[in-house]
Amino acid sequence: MAQPIECKALVAFGVNDLREVEIIVAPPKAGEVRVKVVANALCHTDIYTLSGADPEGLFPSILGHEAGAIVEAIGEGVTSVAVGDHVVPGYTPQCKEASCIFCASPKTNMCPKIRSTQGKGLMPDNTSRFTLKSDGSTIFHFMGCSTFAEYTVLAEISCAKINPEADLKKACLFGCGVSTGLGAVWNTSKVEKDASVAVFGLGAVGLAVIQGAKEAGAKQIFAVDINPKKFDMAKQLGATECINSAELGDKSITSVLIEKSQTGWGIDNTFDCTGITAVMRNALECSHRGWGKCCIIGVAASGHEISTRPFNLIIGRQWMGTAFGGFKTRDDVPKLVERQMAGTLNIDHFITHNFKGVAGTLEAIEALHGGDCLRAVVEY
Numbered sequence: 001m002a003q004p005i006e007c008k009a010l011v012a013f014g015v016n017d018l019r020e021v022e023i024i025v026a027p028p029k030a031g032e033v034r035v036k037v038v039a040n041a042l043c044h045t046d047i048y049t050l051s052g053a054d055p056e057g058l059f060p061s062i063l064g065h066e067a068g069a070i071v072e073a074i075g076e077g078v079t080s081v082a083v084g085d086h087v088v089p090g091y092t093p094q095c096k097e098a099s100c101i102f103c104a105s106p107k108t109n110m111c112p113k114i115r116s117t118q119g120k121g122l123m124p125d126n127t128s129r130f131t132l133k134s135d136g137s138t139i140f141h142f143m144g145c146s147t148f149a150e151y152t153v154l155a156e157i158s159c160a161k162i163n164p165e166a167d168l169k170k171a172c173l174f175g176c177g178v179s180t181g182l183g184a185v186w187n188t189s190k191v192e193k194d195a196s197v198a199v200f201g202l203g204a205v206g207l208a209v210i211q212g213a214k215e216a217g218a219k220q221i222f223a224v225d226i227n228p229k230k231f232d233m234a235k236q237l238g239a240t241e242c243i244n245s246a247e248l249g250d251k252s253i254t255s256v257l258i259e260k261s262q263t264g265w266g267i268d269n270t271f272d273c274t275g276i277t278a279v280m281r282n283a284l285e286c287s288h289r290g291w292g293k294c295c296i297i298g299v300a301a302s303g304h305e306i307s308t309r310p311f312n313l314i315i316g317r318q319w320m321g322t323a324f325g326g327f328k329t330r331d332d333v334p335k336l337v338e339r340q341m342a343g344t345l346n347i348d349h350f351i352t353h354n355f356k357g358v359a360g361t362l363e364a365i366e367a368l369h370g371g372d373c374l375r376a377v378v379e380y
C-alpha cells in the first residue's frame with residue numbers, strides 16, 4: 001500500500017509568486033497513478049497562468065504540464081501502466097471508453113471525461129492529492145499534470161506510456177508545445193504538399209509548426225515574429241522567408257503576406273502561435289480567398305476576444321483551433337517518441353537551456369523571458 005510522500009515542489013502561491021516548498025503527495029486513488037517527475041520543460045502556458053491571465057487559474061497550485069516521469073505507485077483498478085513504466089503526462093486525456101464519442105472519433109482528441117474537475121484544479125473525485133507540509137493546507141492541481149513537483153498524481157487516462165529506452169529529457173517536449181505545433185499542421189489543418197503557410201510567433205510552438213509544414217511538403221513558409229533572434233532557427237527548420245512584423249512601416253502584415261503569396265490571393269494555411277487576438281485576426285485575414293484555413297494555437301488572456309468582419313469568412317476562409325495539435329495522448333505520444341528515437345523526428349533544437357532541481361524552473365522562467373529560449377528542460 002503506497003504511503004504519502006514528502007518532496008519538493010514549486011508552488012504558485014499567487015500571481016507571479018512561485019516558491020520552492022516541501023509538500024505531501026497522497027497515494028493515488030482508484031484510477032490514478034503517482035509518478036516521479038524526471039524532466040520538465042517550461043511552456044508559455046505555465047507563465048500565462050502564473051501571470052493571473054488565465055480565467056481558470058487557481059492559487060495555490062502546482063503548475064507544469066510538459067514532463068517525462070516514471071510510475072512510482074498505482075491506484076486500484078489501474079491496468080494500462082505499471083510501477084516503473086515511463087510516461088508523458090497529458091493535459092488532454094484519452095479515456096478510450098466505448099461510450100466516449102470523442103475517443104471513438106478520429107476527428108478529435110477532445111475527450112471530456114475529466115475536464116470539469118481538471119478545470120477546478122482537482123482530481124476526478126473532486127479532491128486534491130497535494131498538501132503543504134508546513135500547515136496541511138490544500139494545493140490545487142493544474143491541467144491534470146502539476147509537474148513542477150518531484151512527485152505528482154495523474155489520472156490513468158492522462159498517462160501516455162512510452163518506450164522505457166527514451167530519454168525523458170527529450171520525451172518531455174512531446175507533452176505539449178512540440179506535439180501541438182506538429183499536430184496543428186498534420187492533424188488539424190492537414191497542410192497539403194506545395195501549400196503556402198504563414199506562422200505568427202516563433203516560440204517552440206511556432207517553430208514546430210514550421211518543422212511540420214516542411215515535412216508536409218509546403219512550398220512557401222513565412223515565419224513572422226517581432227523578435228528577429230528567432231529567425232535563424234526558423235530558417236534552419238524550413239522557413240522560406242522571415243518577416244519582422246514590427247518593422248513594416250505603413251504596410252500591414254496582411255497586405256505584405258497576400259502580396260508575397262504564390263497565387264496573390266493569400267496564404268493557404270496560417271497559424272497563430274502568439275495568443276494575441278490582434279495577431280489572430282491578421283492570421284485569418286491574410287489566409288487564402290476561397291479555401292484559406294487559419295488555425296488558432298495561442299492562448300489569449302482572460303477577457304480578450306477575436307473579431308473580424310463576417311465577410312472575411314463568407315468568402316471561404318475557415319477559422320479553426322487546436323488543443324494539443326489534435327493528438328490523442330495515449331495513442332499518439334508513444335508514436336512521436338518512437339519517431340524521435342528512430343531519428344526521423346529531430347527535436348534537439350528545441351532544447352536551448354538545461355537546469356537542475358525543482359528551483360531550476362525559476363531559472364527556466366528567467367530564460368524564457370530573455371527572448372532566446374525555446375524550451376528550458378529542468379531535470380529533477
Ligand code: NAD
Nearest residue numbers: 044045180201202203204205225227275297298299323324
Ligand atoms: P513563446 O512565448 O515561446 O513564443 C511566442 C512567440 O510569439 C515569441 O517568439 C514572441 O516574440 C512572438 N510574438 C509576440 N508578439 C508577437 C506579434 N505581435 N507578432 C508575431 N510574433 C509575436 O510561446 P510558446 O511556448 O511557443 O507558445 C505559443 C502560444 O501557444 C502561447 O500562447 C501558448 O500558451 C500556446 N499554446 C497552446 C497550445 C494548444 O494546445 N492550443 C499548446 C501549447 C502552447
Ligand code: AHE
Nearest residue numbers: 043045054055056057115176299323324
Ligand atoms: N484555462 C485556459 C485554457 C487555456 C487553453 O486553451 N489551453 C490549451 C492548452 S495550452 C497548453 O500549453 C488547451 O488545450 N485547451 C483545451 C482544454 O481543454 O483546456 C482558458 O483560457 O480558460
Ligand code: ZN
Nearest residue numbers: 043045176177
Ligand atoms: Zn503547454
